[in-house]
Amino acid sequence: MCPVLSHLDGRFESADAEAEHRIAVLYQEFGGPLLRHIRKSTGNDLQWAEDVVQETIVRAWRNSARLQWEPSLIWAWLLTVARRIVIDGRRRKSVRPHEVEPPEVDMLAVPDGADRALSAIVVADALRSLSEEHREVIEQTYLRDRTISEAAEILGIPPGTVKSRLYYGIRALRELLRDKGVAG
Amino acid sequence: MHEEVAAYALGVLDEEEIEAFERHLETCASCQQELKELAEVPGQLDELKHQPSASEDDPPMSMSR
Structure with a gap:
């Protein structure tokens, strides 16, 4: 895997353009693996998993200092971010009782x-x-x-x-x- | 503080605890290493949370080693 931010030294016409580019790079690097991983946690609910990945990438972009880490640590951290978003989602869905309590x-x-x-x-x-x-x-x-x-x-x-x-x-x-x- | 890495990986810390642990994580090499080791355990536990689905299940991608 190539370093995430190493090729972001270029000049951008605007801050928005740079932000868009950074987010696109994050998607390219981590979007696919995150989606595969998170689908298991959403019970293969693809729409939900895609929303989680999107939110995870945006949060990662807001914490760009962490993106200087080595890729395996970025991956581990992204999983914790995604995990919390999934848990928040489960809690919101918990009005449906059968989803609240997992079986013993x-x-x-x-x-x-x-x-x-x-x-x-x-x-x-x-x-x-x-x-x-x-x-x-x-x-x-x-x-x-x-x-x-x-x-x-x-x-x-x-x-x-x-x-x-x-x-x-x-x-x-x-x-x-x-x-x-x-x-x- | 080091033992919080498991709770952090599982996403079961409070908001303030998350922030405090992430500050610790910035400089603690051993917690960084442990986080990488534990990061995929929650996904394994999720096997227990959902009924199996008929759709395909892609092989997981591990970048931790």
């Missing part, structure tokens, strides 16, 4: 066919094999679209403890999934 891990159905179903089973298995403390904070934060503060209140433990358990739980989960060859 133990109750996940085993769907037929697709590789995607296999991945879900592998991820559910990995989650189950974590310690209770680690699984609990992952379920009560990310899987239910709750912040650390909200989960801490529900679990009756300090936010710092939730953060710490989440850190070790997510690291453990990553190791398990890497061993099983599940891609992100």
